[in-house]
Amino acid sequence: EADIYQTPRYLVIGTGKKITLECSQTMGHDKMYWYQQDPGMELHLIHYSYGVNSTEKGDLSSESTVSRIRTEHFPLTLESARPSHTSQYLCASSESGLAGAEQFFGPGTRLTVL
Amino acid sequence: TQLLEQSPQFLSIQEGENLTVYCNSSSVFSSLQWYRQEPGEGPVLLVTVVTGGEVKKLKRLTFQFGDARKDSSLHITAAQPGDTGLYLCAGVTGANSKLTFGKGITLSVRP
Numbered sequence: 001e002a003d004i005y006q007t008p009r010y011l012v013i014g015t016g017k018k019i020t021l022e023c024s025q026t027m028g029h030d031k032m033y034w035y036q037q038d039p040g041m042e043l044h045l046i047h048y049s050y051g052v053n054s055t056e057k058g059d060l061s062s063e064s065t066v067s068r069i070r071t072e073h074f075p076l077t078l079e080s081a082r083p084s085h086t087s088q089y090l091c092a093s094s095e096s097g098l099a100g101a102e103q104f105f106g107p108g109t110r111l112t113v114l
Numbered sequence: 115t116q117l118l119e120q121s122p123q124f125l126s127i128q129e130g131e132n133l134t135v136y137c138n139s140s141s142v143f144s145s146l147q148w149y150r151q152e153p154g155e156g157p158v159l160l161v162t163v164v165t166g167g168e169v170k171k172l173k174r175l176t177f178q179f180g181d182a183r184k185d186s187s188l189h190i191t192a193a194q195p196g197d198t199g200l201y202l203c204a205g206v207t208g209a210n211s212k213l214t215f216g217k218g219i220t221l222s223v224r225p
Contacts, residue, residue: 004156040123043157043202043215058212090156100145100164100206103213105156 003027006091006106013081014114021076021109023091030096032074033103036060037088049074050096081113117141118205118216126222130192135219137203138185144206146179146186147213151200193223 004025013019025032034047035058045058049068063085064078074093078085088110092103119138127133137146145164149157161170163179163186170177174197176189190197200220204213 040217042118042217043204043213045212048212092156100147100162102147102159102162103157105158107155 004091004093004104004106006089006109008109009107010110010112012112012114015080015082017081017113019078019081019111021089021091021111023074023076023106024072025074025093025104025106026072027093027104028071029093029104030071031094031101032068033092033094034058034064034066034074034076035090035092036062037090037108043090047076081111083113086111086113118203118214120201120203120216120219122219123217124220124222126224127193128224129194132189132191133193133221134187134189135201135221136185136187137216139205140184141205141207142183143214144183144208146183147204147206148177148186148188149202149204151202151218152198157200157202190221193221195223195225197221198223 007022030051032049035043037043044060046060046062047066049055055066066076088108090108091106094101094103121136147162148160151157161177166181166183168179174191178187200218202218204215
C-alpha cells in the first residue's frame with residue numbers, strides 16, 4: 001500500500017544529543033518536504049527536495065539538515081538538540097510536474113528536548 | 115511574506131448545526147487547498163480550488179474560492195462529531211508547488 005511513514009512518532013531527549021527523524025514514502029514521489037508545526041501556528045516549511053541529491057532550505061530558518069540519497073527516503077538531522085527545537089515535525093511528499101499537487105503527509109514526529 | 119488568515123480560530127458547535135469558516139489573504143493564489151488534520155495524524159487534503167468563483171462540494175462540505183482568488187470559505191451542513199478536527203487552508207503560488215499555510219481552525223462538534 002502506497003504510504004508515507006515517519007519514525008519515531010514520539011521522542012524525548014536531552015539537550016545536546018544528535019537525533020535523526022526518519023521519513024519514507026512508497027509512492028515514488030520526487031518532491032518531499034519537512035514542516036514544523038506548533039500549536040496555534042502555521043505549518044512552516046523548513047526543508048524541501050525535488051529529487052535525489054536536491055535539497056533546499058524552506059521559509060523558516062532551521063538548524064536541522066536533510067539529505068536525499070534515495071527517492072523514497074528524506075531524513076532530518078539535528079546535530080545538537082536544544083529545547084527550542086521542541087515541536088511537531090511533519091514530512092510530506094507530492095508528485096512532480098503538477099503545480100499545486102496534493103501533498104501527502106506522514107503522521108508526524110513529536111520531539112521534546114529537555 | 116504571504117499570509118493566510120483563518121477565522122474563527124476556534125469553533126465549538128452542537129451536532130446538526132451549520133457553520134462557515136473563512137480563509138483570507140491580501141495575496142492572489144493560483145489555487146487554494148483545504149486540509150483536515152486529526153489529533154496525532156498529518157493533514158489530509160479535502161479539496162483544491164483553482165478558478166475564481168469556483169464552488170466544490172464534498173458531501174456536506176461546500177468550498178468556495180473568491181472571485182479574486184484571495185480568499186475561500188468552507189461551509190459544513192449538519193455538522194457531525196466526525197467533522198471534528200483542525201481545518202487548514204493552504205495557498206499555492208508559482209510553479210514550485212510550495213504551500214503557504216494558515217494557522218488553522220479548530221472545530222469541535224459535540225454529540
